[in-house]
Amino acid sequence: MKPPRRDTEESARKISRRALILGGVQAMAMGALLFRMRQMQVEQADQFRLLADENRINIRLIPPIRGLIHDRQGQVIAGNEQNYRVVIVREDAGDVEKVLRRLALLIDLSEEDVARALRDTMRNRPFVPVTVAERLPWNAVAKVAANAPALPGVTPEMGLSRHYPLGPEFAHVVGYVGPVSEADLAALEAPEPVLQIPGFQIGKIGVERHLEGVLRGAAGSRRIEVNAVGRVMRELDRQEGTPGRNVQLTVDHRLQSYVMARLEGESASAIVMDVDSGDLLAIASAPSFDPNLFVRGISVPDYRALTENEFRPLADKSAQGLYPPGSTFKMVVALAALEAGIVTPDERIFCPGHMDVSGRRFHCWRRGGHGRVNMVSAISESCDVYFYEIAQRLGIEGINDMSARLGLGQRHDLPLSAIAAGLNPTREWKQTRRGEPWLVGDTINAAIGQGFVLSSPLQLAVMTARLASGRAVAPRLVRAIDGQEMPGAADAPPLGLDQRWLNLVRRGMDEVSNHQRGTAYSTRIVEASHRMAGKTGTSQVFSITAEERAAGVRSQEDLPWNRRNHALFVGFAPADAPRLAVSVVVEHGGGGSSAAAPVARDIILQALHEGTPPLSAYPAPQRNRIETMQRELIERIERSTQGSRGRA
Amino acid sequence: MSYLEYAVQRVPTGAAKVLHVNWALVLLLSAVAGVGFLMLYSIAGGQLAPWADPQIKRFALGLAMMFVVAFVPIWFWRNVAGLAYGLSLLLLVFVEFFGSVGMGAQRWIDLGIIRLQPSELSKITLVMVLAAYYDWLDIRKTSRPVWVVIALLLILLPTALVLRQPDLGTALLLLAGGGAVMFLAGVSWIYFAVVIGAGVGVVTAVMVSRGTDWQLLQNYQYRRIDAFLDPSIDPLGAGYHISQSKIALGSGGWSGRGFMQGTQSRLNFLPEKHTDFIFTTLAEEFGFLGGASLLLLYALILIFCIVAAMKMKSRFSQLVTLGVAANFFLFFAVNMAMVMGLAPVVGVPLPLVSYGGSAMLVLMIGFGLVQSAHIHRPRGRA
Incomplete structure (x- = not known):
């Protein structure tokens, strides 16, 4: 209902009263503003004038x-070099495009550069300088400077930019x-x-x-x-x-150069690690790419070439790459079994070439079988059936426990990108990730480093260094910062493994390379002081199908490259007083003893001799071939270092 | 006051309305806008492009809109107040999802010709809805808690939406503008005392919450507060705007450096010199005299609004007129305090002077309402 008229008038009076109060407050505020203005502009004017100047x-x-x-x-691996560049400031340039066109007449500017500079100037605030061209020769800079009046907003600048010699x-x-x-x-x-x-x-x-x-x-x-x-x-x-x-x-550039040259033509990774300090002397992933391309801003075709390459040059296979470790994993199973006491060093297990478990047949790599093998011969001849048997007795938990102690399935703390953790598969893992229960067959596959087990070459190197030293060596990449030594692994705690078992496994590894029946006997080092111990590994990527077998596909060479087995080798030397550990993975290389072991031997000899090793280190019949290869490698290294210096 | 009562008394109709427009107010608004054109011309280095020219066109459009609004009877505006308010809320929700991002905050809808900022529009619709609400409400209920809470909700709804954008400056202006209308409507003093007390509490909470999990403001907003409290801590970073603005203003002196002679604006030391910081250019080039003159123009506009309101008989007309005036005051007072280093940099333009479309159009619509209330006020039969 309508309020009576008297109320309306009273309300109007009330509003007027309040309006006056509000007006008063506003007047006071304006007074304060005026006062502040006077204070700044009259009393402190001189001071502000000075600041303005x-x-x-x-x-x-x-x-x-x-x-x-x-x-x-x-x-120097990463240095800084003088870099002349030209920048443009939008608001000083006025018509940016016109100025850039004029600039393109003076210095070498592609249509793409102009478009990019134009885009960058529009994207930034008008007073932000935008780089138009970098790495200009001195005469180009001089031309820009001489034509400054015609190029408003354009200034040559000098700075340092990163360079990887x-x-x-x-x-x-x-x-x-x-x-x-x-x-x-x-x-x-x-x-x-x-x-x-x-x-x-x-x-x-x-x-x-x-x-x-x-x-x-x-x-x-x-x-x-x-x-x-x-x-x-x-x-x-x-x-x-x-x-x-x-x-x-901690890396050694000469060794790294050698390793890179040795791996050329393969999709592979190799690591050399000091077994006492944990120093990584070489971490190589082949093929590689030129980081200088990225500093300059890589062109689209260059980038596409890198991403479309089947060998994945951009990936760091050494720390990011994961592979089934294959037989290189057998030391883990052997130590775990010995520790658990479920096998004695002398127990002999019969290998008929296969083993039947719950209705499935698991083959040994040697179809005819190894006969009766004990621990040492099982390692040196890489008998699969022996390890199927002890893994069954042991169960997956025992394997995982030892695997973790030896540094597998974990991220080592290094300043590298995207370090892979690998995988020590457990029952829970399979249940949650695959929704299936763990089967005995999974344990048997794990026994020979197949199935779900995954490791990186870096982890395999750490494992080998731990086996060689008996201590929980951690890898180290940064040696010193500003001359101040970083803590190393020199006093790494012992692994707490029985010395007898360690010695036994090492003997097995020694026989891999140095016993006539060892899988890497042909790639042994004959120099007594530098004898190598190791383990080959061949991990299946695809199993050969029945049709393929029927069609006569027998050897790895007959398969397309990306279906061949990965070739692995881990080793340390000298065998009786270990100094260096090495791990090599050649993707789809075929077999560990044929593709990875020779590489590992050449690398470790090179590292131990700190240069080209004498031919006397190699078995006599191989020396001619090795001599040719050494010559080729030296040429290759010279070519590549000159190549990258030449680009600088 | 109903239409019938208007009919009893004399209200100008038809072409006679033109005679009853508050022409002095029109003149004052044009003078202020003129100052803006002059400064934009100067900042562009003596050219109409890129700012002065579009600004003149916008003001012309604004004037036209003001007259359109002014010639529509004020009771029509009272009847559509709720609708307008609802519409602006919808637009605020709309920008939340589809709005364009600028300066790190969601703010506008691109309509092609102008970029509509619903947060600006809501300043006027809020004043309208509150005025209509108190016009409708029995005057004796004004201070009863239930009816106060309803008014508060009307204010807080758009405020919360604007705060989400996140636009702290506009949110605070909405709050203060709405509060002013409530105060004018006669809500008891006690409520205001409580709110001011709570405000002090909130400020304390905001400062205490910094760095904790429940931090109440964005980091950039804290940095602005830091820079406001002590611009010298980071003269090239967050404190840059304030330091440079104070230098420009102070160096203007008594009578300024002369038209188009300001070194600070010329050399681009001033940030946002054509929008939020335009007052510093004025103060640098025309000095204390120039700044004080603009302040005087603003004061006159306020006085004209208050005087006009006193002659009105309808509660809605009075509250709208005074509410628009209060908003106008908040705009220029906060902006000036900001550039003088008395308030944090919150992104409030100088009304009718700063370059920008939405704020100017909305203000002109607001003054259209003031004119409408002025024209359609009942007069005794002569």
């Missing part, structure tokens, strides 16, 4: 010099740097201002990424005087930043 003096950040990465001999050799370990991306910035809580310097680069993968905090350093600043149109007149003072710290890795 100082504003013509600009502060600019100087990017810090990124720390160098050396190998253990002090060879060894090219592809350490691409997977050291990684590369690249421009800061939106994703990089978003990942940070409060990005440092230095990240917004145009062209600033941060580590994207590998050591460059994981030691970013160590390598980056802190930005410096310089005060420069700008004139009324914003052009830099002179530098007033300069405060250098703190350069990033230098990192020394």
Whole structure:
């Protein structure tokens, strides 16, 4: 209902009263604003005028010099080189496209470069300098400087940019740097201002990424005087930043070069590790790629070539690659069985060439069987049936326990990207991931490193180093930061394994290479002081189908490359006083003794001799062939180092 | 006051309305907008492009809209207040899902010609709905808790949606603008005392929550607060806007550096110089005299609104007029306080001067309502 008229009038009066009160408050606020304005513009005007003049003096950040990465001999793996570049500022340029077209007449600019620069200027705020071209020769910079009046907003700048003098050799370990991306910035809580310097680069993968905090350093600043149109007149003072710290890795570039050359033509990985300190002397993944391409911004065809290559050059097979370890896993099963006391060293098990378990037939690699074998001969001849038998007695839990003690199925703490954890399969794992119960057959497959078991070459190297030293050696990649030694594995705790069992397994490994019936006898080292002990492994990728067998496919060579078996070899040397451990995986190489063992032998000899080994280390009949190969490798190494230096 | 009562008294109709427009107010608004054109022309280095020209066109459009709104009887606006409010809420929900992202916040819908910011629109619809609500409400119930809570909900609904965008500045303005209408409508003092007390509590909570799991603001907002409290901690980062703005303003002195002579704006030391920080350019080029003059123009607009409101007889007309004025005041007071370093940088434009479409159009619609209330007020028969 309508309120009576008197109420309406009273309400109007009330509103008016309140309006006046509010008006009063507003007046007071405006008074305060006026007072503040007067205070700033009249009383403190001189002070602010001074600041305004100082504003013509600009502060600019100087990017810090990124720390160098050396190998253990002090060879630079990642360095910095002078880099002349040209930047453009949108709001100074006016018509950016016209200026860029003019610039393209002076220096070598592709249509793509112009389009990219144009896009970048539009994406950034108008006063942000955008890099148009990098790595220009000095005369191009001089041309730009001489034509400055015709190129508003364009300035040549000099800076340092990352360079990897060894090219592809350490691409997977050291990684590369690249421009800061939106994703990089978003990942940070409060990005440092230095990240917004145009062209600033941060580590994207590998050591460059994981030691970013160590390598980056802190930005410096310089005060420069700008004139009324914003052009830099002179530098007033300069405060250098703190350069990033230098990192020394445990790797040996000469050994790495050798390993890379030795693996050429294969899709493979090899690791050399010091069994006492855990130092990784070489971590190679072949084929590799040139990290310098990424620093410059890789072109689309180059990138496509890398991603479409069947050998996957971008993947770091050494730490990210997972393979069924095959027979190299047998030491784990052997030690576990001995520890559990379910087999004695002398017990002989009969191998007829196969074993039947719950209605399924599991074959030994030797169809005819090994006859009666004990622990040592089972390792050296790699008898599968022996291990089927003891694994059945042991069960998967016992195997997993030993596997973990030897460093398998876990991520080792290294500054590398995407380190794979591998897999020690358990009953629970199979139940949750596959929804199926664990079968006896799964344990039997695991006994010979097949089935669900997965390890990386890095883990296999760690396992071998632990077997050789008897201590829980952890891999080490960073040797020193700014000359200060990093803690190593020199005092790694003992594995707590019975010395008798360790010696027995080592003897088995010794006989692999040095007993006539051993699977790697043909790739033995005859030099007594450098004798190698090891274990071959061949892991199945696909089993040969019945049709293929019927069609006569018998040997690995008859299969297409990507269906052949992986070839593995792990070893240490010298056999009686181990210093180095090696692991080699050749993807689809065929067989461990034919494809991986020779590589491992050449690498470990090279490492022990710190150079080309004498031919007397090899069995006499092989020496001619080895001599030719050594010559070829030396040429190959020279070619590749010259090649990457030449590009620099 | 019903239509019947209007009919008894004399209300201008037809072409006679033109005579009853508050022309002084129109003149004042044009003068303020003129200051804006001048500054945008100066900032562009003595050119109409890229800012002054579109701004002039927008103001012309704004004026046209103001007259359209003004010539529609005020009781029509009272009747559609609820509808307008509901529509603006829908738009706020719409931008939540489909809006474009700018400056890290969801804010606008692109309509082609202009970018409509529903948060701006809701400032006016909120004033309308509150005015209509108190017009409808029995005056004796104004201060009863239930009816106060309803008014509060009307305010908090759009505020919460705007805060989600996240646009802290507009959310605070909505809150303050709505509160002003409630105050004008005669809600008891006690409520305001409680709210102000709670406000102090919230500020404390916001500062205490920092760095904990239940942190109440975005990190960038905390950084702005830090920079506001002490711009020198990060003169090249978060404190940059404030430091540069204060330098520009202070260096203007008594009479300024002269039209188009401001070094700070010329050399691009000033950020957002054509939008939120446009007052600093004015203060740099025309000094204290220029800044004070603009403040005087603003004050006159407020005074004209208050005087006009006093002559009105309908509660709706009075509340809308005063509510629009209060919003207008909040706009320029917060903006000026911000550029003078008295308030944190919250992204509030200088009304009618800053470059931008939505805020100007919405304000002109608001003044259209003020004009409509002014024209259609009943006068005694002469």
